[in-house]
Structure formats: C-alpha cells, structure tokens
Amino acid sequence: MTVSIVAQHLRKTFGATLAVDDMNLNIASGEIYGLVGSDGAGKTTTMRLLVGALKPDSGDASICGYSVGKQTEQVRAQLGYLSQRFSFYEDLTVLENIRFFAEVRGLSRQEWLPRCMEILSFVGLDSFKDRRAGQLSGGMKQKLGLASALVTRPKVLLLDEPTTGVDPVTRQDFWQLLIRLVSLTPNPSPDGRGEADGVAVILSTPYMDEAARCHRVGFMRLGRMIAEGTPSQLRSNLEGCIVEVRGRSLLSLRQVVEKIKGVEDVRAFGDKLHLRVVSGRAESVIAALAEAFPARSGVQVEARPVPPTLEDVFISLSGSKD
Amino acid sequence: MPDPVVITENLTRRFGDFVAVDHVSFTVEAGEIVGYLGPNGSGKTTTIRMLLGLYEPSEGKATVFGFDAFRQSEEVRARAGYMSQKFALYDDLTVWENLTFYGGIYGIRDKQRIEETLALVGLAGHGSELAGALSAGWRQRLALAIALVHRPKLLFLDEPTSGVDPSARRSFWDLIYALAAEGVTVFVTTHYMDEAEYCGRVGMMRDGKLLALDTPAALKMRVVPGDVWEVHAEPLQIALNACETCTGVLQVGLAGDHLRMITERGMKEKDLRLRLMSAGLTVATLERGEPTLEDVFLSLAKG
Missing domain, CATH: 3.30.70.100 (Alpha-Beta Plaits)
Structure with missing residues (x-):
C-alpha cells in the first residue's frame, strides 16, 4: 500500500478569512476518504490546494510522490477530478464526449478508442455510447462524469459531492463502481499484467449517510480537521451513549428528558428523540424515564440504546450549536 | 378536527410528454411537518410550485387552506411562506436590509416585526452584518426569516439545509419544531435521507409518483x-x-x-x-x- 495523497500543515487564507488551517492528510492507494463539513468548512479549498489550482500560504502537498507546488504537470497527470457541476456537450454522444476529454488530455488516436470503450464498459454505459449526452438520465450523466474523470487512468480521484441529487438506487451503483475502482486494479491491461495499486479516492460531502460509506472520514469545521478515523472508530467514542426515545408528545417528552441526570444533549427528529448520555448512564436514564412516565400515567414511552451515527459524533465534536 | 391544510387529489403536471407529477393524492394536517423525499427530477419542486399556484395542474387539484391553489393563488400566497433551494440574498446588504426589502414585498414596514422575525430565527443582534459575510448556517436562517416575515401559517422549505453541517442543520430544525409547535404547518422537500428523519411523516417520490407516505418508523416497519x-x-x-x-x-x-x-x-x-x-x-x-x-x-x- 502506497501513500497517494499527502498534505502537511496546509494553510490558506483569503484576505482575513482563514479557509484552511494546519491540514494534514495521508491517504493510501485503495482508500476512499471522505472530507465532511458544511459549505465554507474548507473542503473545496483543500481539494483545490491538492490539485494545485491554489497555492498554500504555507505547508505543502504531494500526489503520488510529486510535489504539488513544484511538479504541477506530473501531479495533474495522476489526477481525475469530478466537480460538483460537471458539464458535457449535450448534443454530442456519450462516446464523443469521452473522446473529447481523452484528446484534451493528450491521448493519441490509437489510444483513445479502446480506452474509452474500456471505461464505458466499466461504468456500464457501453450500450449507450451512441446516445446524446443530453438524453441521459441523471444517474447515467453521473456515470459519464465519472468515466470522463477516469479516461486518463488517474491514480488519484477527487470527487466533489459526487452523488448530490441522485436517487439511492443510482447511488448504490455509483458506490459499487468506486469500491471496484479502489479494490481492483481499475484499468487492467488486456494481457492481465501491469497490475498497479488501486486508485486513491478523496470525496467531499456535507452528508453523513454518504460519509458512512467511506473507509476513512475527516470532519472539517472552520478550516480545521476536528476528527479523523474510520466510521467505526469515530462511532466507538459514543458507543452506549445514544438513547432513542419515542412517545407522545415529543415536545413535552423533550422537556422532561432534558432534566434527567446524565443527559448531555437532546436531538429531536420527526418521530423520536435521540439523547446523548454520559458514558455508562444509558440504563439509569432509561430507568429514570420509566419512573417519570409510569404505566398509569397513560403516556407510552419507549426508550432503548441505539448505535451512534456519524451525525451524533459530528454534533458531539462540534460542541456549540452553530 | 380542523380541516387539513393541504389536500391534493390526483394532482398531475405534464410538461409535453413528460409527466413531472403523476396522480398524487395526500393531505397535510395543521402543525404537521411533512417531508417529500426523492431524487432530483422526481417531481418534488413541481409539487410545491403547484401548491403555491405557480403552475396549473394538468389534471387533478390542490387545495390549500380551503382555497384552490391555482385559481385562488393570491389567497394561498398570503398565508404561505416559501424558502426556495436557491434563495437569493443580497450579499452586499445587511441582514436587516435584506429582511426589510423582502418584508416590503409583503407590505410589511413595521420595524418591530422585523426585530421579532430576526429574534425568531436566532439572528437578533446581527442585523448590521453583511449577508455575504454570514456562514452557510446563518444564511439559511436569514432565508428562513425572509420566508417567515409575513407570519405564514404554512411554510414550504425546498431543500432547506443543503450544504450545511449537522450541527447547523440541527439548530435549523429546532427552529422548525418551535414553529410547528405554534401551529405552523411545514412541507419540506429533500433528497437526503438524513434530513427526512426530521419530518413527522415522509413521502417517497420517484418518477413523479408518490410511492408511500407515513412516519419514518412506520415506513421502516412496513416497507423494509x-x-x-x-x-x-x-x-x-x-x-x-x-x-x-x-x-x-x-x-x-x-x-x-x-x-x-x-x-x-x-x-x-x-x-x-x-x-x-x-x-x-x-x-x-x-x-x-x-x-x-x-x-x-x-x-x-x-x-
């Protein structure tokens, strides 16, 4: 396993705004890394620093061993990038679009056709190669975007909010492609040799259900990394600390649970509350609830410990409410 | 039981051959928070636009507060607030100026009302900050304030928290719960599953069809x-x-x-x-x- 993406103490300011501060990354080939945070947390700036589109104030980054600042051309040759709003030529076919991206990246006539067909079959668009891009469904457009980013056989793939606005069925397909991409050699040569390390993927997302699919996740807030780890590691910090409560009405229930000892935080959802409790206090909080709402009170309250989600983790790390 | 706030019966909208919303029927009661979950292009925004009388239904009808959403759209809009997914704030105006400007569209000139609305969304004391300098979460709150300044009893939120982190989202939803507790009915669209969990009932949209509508817990029990x-x-x-x-x-x-x-x-x-x-x-x-x-x-x- 080789380290494909490295960032060391990256810092970038825009005027008085500190966009990225002391950013460190070590992402291995074969890894899918999720950069999670709100708009303005520094995700896009980090990506732009990694591709060399922005110069850091201090710190440095390397891609596949090439310095982003000093060897920009070599770095770009290793990269595939799918921006949030990728665009196609709607009146060109799928194959013509891919060909365009291939030729722009300097692939010769002999190279581009087999390469394009290989990539199209990888993303499952080979039977749609002659369809105009404008007539593709949302999911197919997204696959075409991925195919365009992959046509140069990048070692490092940067995806900016890749599945925003697609349905879960398409998203499942997309993730399956990503995992195949990193776990197998993405572009095996026809003779089966030339095996290389899997691609390293870094993707950004503001959503936790997306982050939970990554091998490793970095939470960003106000330009800084506030936590990093595998989803299981991040969740394990809150193991046994989340209690789900259901009952009517949630509003009055909320007022009661907020006063129970050991409850640190109450989050309301549509038809349930999630309490964050002091480690080891789940049982006593559930007992206190049962006491506050005895069977004769007529209020039915169900409470049970549930596994923490990444959203629980993010909120507990963020501390303040906004 | 008071009458439902929103009633749709076989609500349908076609654009040429494309059926954006396909025979959708549901009701929303006062004080409910109903989510509409589906991918882009599944008909969520088109539904909202019909409920606001911006599009005429091709078939079926929508009733909001007892008014025909299309023919009596003025009545509906006077009682409904709309926070669109691409809300426009004037970045070079202050929070106060943005709210005063939009309030003016509804004929609101009352300073106190502006103050109250800012306080309601947790922006009291931030009136003189430039909208362009606000964080994503605070911009969302200002957009909500704009949708609330005429005190609507029905609030449409179109993808309200896209691009904000979970803690800002959670604060935003606490505001929504407070509004619902005061009897405001809330209709939210989203394509994120996380967000839908905040709703009392969730409708699942795909290809213009409403596949199911129920509480998150009931959907999980019934459908999975x-x-x-x-x-x-x-x-x-x-x-x-x-x-x-x-x-x-x-x-x-x-x-x-x-x-x-x-x-x-x-x-x-x-x-x-x-x-x-x-x-x-x-x-x-x-x-x-x-x-x-x-x-x-x-x-x-x-x-």
Whole structure:
C-alpha cells in the first residue's frame, strides 16, 4: 500500500478569512476518504490546494510522490477530478464526449478508442455510447462524469459531492463502481499484467449517510480537521451513549428528558428523540424515564440504546450549536 | 378536527410528454411537518410550485387552506411562506436590509416585526452584518426569516439545509419544531435521507409518483422486508457476490468498509453466520443494524 495523497500543515487564507488551517492528510492507494463539513468548512479549498489550482500560504502537498507546488504537470497527470457541476456537450454522444476529454488530455488516436470503450464498459454505459449526452438520465450523466474523470487512468480521484441529487438506487451503483475502482486494479491491461495499486479516492460531502460509506472520514469545521478515523472508530467514542426515545408528545417528552441526570444533549427528529448520555448512564436514564412516565400515567414511552451515527459524533465534536 | 391544510387529489403536471407529477393524492394536517423525499427530477419542486399556484395542474387539484391553489393563488400566497433551494440574498446588504426589502414585498414596514422575525430565527443582534459575510448556517436562517416575515401559517422549505453541517442543520430544525409547535404547518422537500428523519411523516417520490407516505418508523416497519445486519468480511467484493447467492438474504449492498444486508425477518445470528459460512464467506463481525429511510427507498424502488 502506497501513500497517494499527502498534505502537511496546509494553510490558506483569503484576505482575513482563514479557509484552511494546519491540514494534514495521508491517504493510501485503495482508500476512499471522505472530507465532511458544511459549505465554507474548507473542503473545496483543500481539494483545490491538492490539485494545485491554489497555492498554500504555507505547508505543502504531494500526489503520488510529486510535489504539488513544484511538479504541477506530473501531479495533474495522476489526477481525475469530478466537480460538483460537471458539464458535457449535450448534443454530442456519450462516446464523443469521452473522446473529447481523452484528446484534451493528450491521448493519441490509437489510444483513445479502446480506452474509452474500456471505461464505458466499466461504468456500464457501453450500450449507450451512441446516445446524446443530453438524453441521459441523471444517474447515467453521473456515470459519464465519472468515466470522463477516469479516461486518463488517474491514480488519484477527487470527487466533489459526487452523488448530490441522485436517487439511492443510482447511488448504490455509483458506490459499487468506486469500491471496484479502489479494490481492483481499475484499468487492467488486456494481457492481465501491469497490475498497479488501486486508485486513491478523496470525496467531499456535507452528508453523513454518504460519509458512512467511506473507509476513512475527516470532519472539517472552520478550516480545521476536528476528527479523523474510520466510521467505526469515530462511532466507538459514543458507543452506549445514544438513547432513542419515542412517545407522545415529543415536545413535552423533550422537556422532561432534558432534566434527567446524565443527559448531555437532546436531538429531536420527526418521530423520536435521540439523547446523548454520559458514558455508562444509558440504563439509569432509561430507568429514570420509566419512573417519570409510569404505566398509569397513560403516556407510552419507549426508550432503548441505539448505535451512534456519524451525525451524533459530528454534533458531539462540534460542541456549540452553530 | 380542523380541516387539513393541504389536500391534493390526483394532482398531475405534464410538461409535453413528460409527466413531472403523476396522480398524487395526500393531505397535510395543521402543525404537521411533512417531508417529500426523492431524487432530483422526481417531481418534488413541481409539487410545491403547484401548491403555491405557480403552475396549473394538468389534471387533478390542490387545495390549500380551503382555497384552490391555482385559481385562488393570491389567497394561498398570503398565508404561505416559501424558502426556495436557491434563495437569493443580497450579499452586499445587511441582514436587516435584506429582511426589510423582502418584508416590503409583503407590505410589511413595521420595524418591530422585523426585530421579532430576526429574534425568531436566532439572528437578533446581527442585523448590521453583511449577508455575504454570514456562514452557510446563518444564511439559511436569514432565508428562513425572509420566508417567515409575513407570519405564514404554512411554510414550504425546498431543500432547506443543503450544504450545511449537522450541527447547523440541527439548530435549523429546532427552529422548525418551535414553529410547528405554534401551529405552523411545514412541507419540506429533500433528497437526503438524513434530513427526512426530521419530518413527522415522509413521502417517497420517484418518477413523479408518490410511492408511500407515513412516519419514518412506520415506513421502516412496513416497507423494509426484513432485519438489517452489518457484516464485516474480506475481501469485500467477493463477500458481496457470495451474499447475493445466500438463502435468506433479501438484499445486500456495500457500505464503505463493510456490507449491509437485509435478511428474512426473525433470522437468528448463529443461523445467519452458518449460512454465510456455507456460502463461502469468512465473517469477521456480524451485528444487527438499524433500518434507514434509504432501505425504505430501495425496497420501494424495487417493488
């Protein structure tokens, strides 16, 4: 396993705004890394620093061993990038679009056709190669975007909010492609040799259900990394600390649970509350609830410990409410 | 019981041959928070626009507060607030100026009302800050203030928290709950499962059709066909293929570093372990998981 993406103490300011501060990354080939945070947390700036589109104030980054600042051309040759709003030529076919991206990246006539067909079959668009891009469904457009980013056989793939606005069925397909991409050699040569390390993927997302699919996740807030780890590691910090409560009405229930000892935080959802409790206090909080709402009170309250989600983790790390 | 705030009957909208909203019928009661979940292009925004009288239904009808949404749209809009997904704030105006400007459109000149609205969304004391300098979460609040300045009893939120982090989202939803507790009815669209969990009832939209509408818990119980398991096994892709052939496994998918599967209801852990082993899988860990709205959506989409 080789380290494909490295960032060391990256810092970038825009005027008085500190966009990225002391950013460190070590992402291995074969890894899918999720950069999670709100708009303005520094995700896009980090990506732009990694591709060399922005110069850091201090710190440095390397891609596949090439310095982003000093060897920009070599770095770009290793990269595939799918921006949030990728665009196609709607009146060109799928194959013509891919060909365009291939030729722009300097692939010769002999190279581009087999390469394009290989990539199209990888993303499952080979039977749609002659369809105009404008007539593709949302999911197919997204696959075409991925195919365009992959046509140069990048070692490092940067995806900016890749599945925003697609349905879960398409998203499942997309993730399956990503995992195949990193776990197998993405572009095996026809003779089966030339095996290389899997691609390293870094993707950004503001959503936790997306982050939970990554091998490793970095939470960003106000330009800084506030936590990093595998989803299981991040969740394990809150193991046994989340209690789900259901009952009517949630509003009055909320007022009661907020006063129970050991409850640190109450989050309301549509038809349930999630309490964050002091480690080891789940049982006593559930007992206190049962006491506050005895069977004769007529209020039915169900409470049970549930596994923490990444959203629980993010909120507990963020501390303040906004 | 008061009359429902929103009633749609076979509400349909076509654009040429394309059916954006296809015979959708539902009701929303006062004080409810109803979510509309579906991918882009599934008909969510078109539905809202018909409810606001911006589009005429091709078929069926929509009634809002007893008014015909299209023919009596002025009546509807006087009582409804709309926060669109691409809300426009004037970045070079202050928070106060933005709110005063939009309030003016509704004929609101009352300083006190502006103050109250800012306080309602937690922006009191920030009136003199430039909108362009606000964080994503605070911009969202200002947009909400703009939708609320005329005190609507019905609030449409179109993808309200896209691009904000979970803590800002949670603060935003606390505001929404406070409004709902005062009797404001809220209709929210989203394409994120996380967000839909905040709604009292959730409608699942796909290709213009409303596939189901119920509380998150009821949807999970009713629609998800079995029990959820989280399985750690290596190598993942081979494990996935093996699971697909395993009897009793209804659905299996990749979930980052592990697999997530749905089995027939009531499957015992040791039975599942045995079945997975005989399918050739080396199981590292096997744990029960929680059903999600994504499971619901996937199950509905399959059916």
